[in-house]
Amino acid sequence: MQIVEEIEGSGGLGGLARMTEAIAALETRRTELIAQLRSQRLASWEEIGQACGMTRQGASRRWSQQAQATSFGDAAAAYRRGRPPYPESAVDWLVPGTARSALDLGAGTGKLTQLLAARDLTVTAVEPLAAMREELVAAVPGVEVLDGSAEEIPLGDGTVDSVVVAQAWHWFDAAKALPEIARVLAPGGTLGLVWNIRDHSVPWVAELDRVLHRHTRQEIDTTPSIGTPFRLVERFEVRWEHPLTRAELLDLVASRSYVITMPAADRDELMHQVIELLDSHLDLRGRRKLSMPYVTRCTRARLT
Known part of the structure; x- marks a missing residue:
């Protein structure tokens, strides 16, 4: 008292x-x-x-x-190894050809940052977790990497032409993030959101998801509404495949947020079940190299 x-x-x-x-x-x-x-x-x-x-x-x-x-900081290296990049056609659509600067917001280990840096753009990456930033700096040298969040972006007003959010919008407080993103965007700038979603129409992928969701299910809205002060909301979707090894698929599973935060015994049991699937499924057993099918879903909106 x-x-x-x-x-x-x-x-x-x-x-x-x-x-x-x-x-x-x-x-x-x-x-x-x-x-x-x-x-x-x-x-x-x-x-x-x-x-x-x-x-x-x-x-x-x-x-x-x-x-x-x-939780991702606890598995940043596995995240970097196991998570897929994004198809070039999606990046082409997300970032207008007229843009000269781009912000990768919630950049993680730099999967999207790397693709942006390969273009004729001035790129800034903002990521709140130190372990993820360390992986990003090592993967994409030369890009400015800042500690910050979608709710508190460490950039000045009107300083970037495009803000892109890869696999992270669902973690943001949209009510706070939208005005912050609008603040750092130049007039007429664009906000782009992108998610890689495993293609469940492929039988072995559906079986993998059944194993993962036996423990928990994480529902993500990959076509979110974007409100004021943005307009002209558009959608784009592309199907593609990402080659990966057996070890990289295990890293993909291990880097899921709900897997990282599981009790150790439950996490070990889940990884054992995934290994059993790799050893037993007709489409997977005996294969050292795999191909994960994805549907990449994009949303783009322009600042009024």
């Missing part, structure tokens, strides 16, 4: 403002601590719920997405 009284001070609107600021800081720190406990497998959702005065279900509903969003 003494700490509360010190924050409140003489009360009034000033005291209320100080208390609100303190509560927000504590909540931010609590979320970070929960993410750390989950990523390092130091506590179950039941234990976290008890510590927060909540049920296991309540704690999981409130913080599981944040824990998953910050």
Whole structure:
């Protein structure tokens, strides 16, 4: 109570403002601590719920997405090895030919950054996780890489012609991200969103997803609505195949956010089931090199 009284001070609107600021800081720190406990497998959702005065279900509903969003740093190398790039036709569509600068927002390990840097563009990459930035710098030397988020972009007003978000929009707080993206875009600039989705119409891919979703299912909206101040929302889709080795497919699975945050025993069991699929499925067994079919879904919107 003494700490509360010190924050409140003489009360009034000033005291209320100080208390609100303190509560927000504590909540931010609590979320970070929960993410750390989950990523390092130091506590179950039941234990976290008890510590927060909540049920296991309540704690999981409130913080599981944040824990998953910050989990990629624990598997950054596997992410870099296992995740696919993006088809050139998708990048051509996402970034207008008139653009001279581009921001890869939520850049991860630089899968899209690398493709942007190969073009006649000034490229900046923004990524909040240090481990991912380390992989990005090693993979795409010479590109400016900054610590930041979609909700707080460390760039000046109107400084880029195109903002592209690859496999990350679903982690953003869109209500905060949209005005930030609009701020850094030059007039008439574009926002492009892209996801690689495994093609479930292929039987062995459908079986792989059945194994993965036996433990959890992550639903992602790959055709999200884009509101004010953007207009002329367009969609584009391309089917393609990505060659990969057996080891890279295992890295692809291991780098999924829900796999990273699983209890160790559940994660080991899942990886064992994937290995069994590779050894037994008629389309996979005995093959050292595979080809993962993808549907790449893109959204593009222009700043009014």
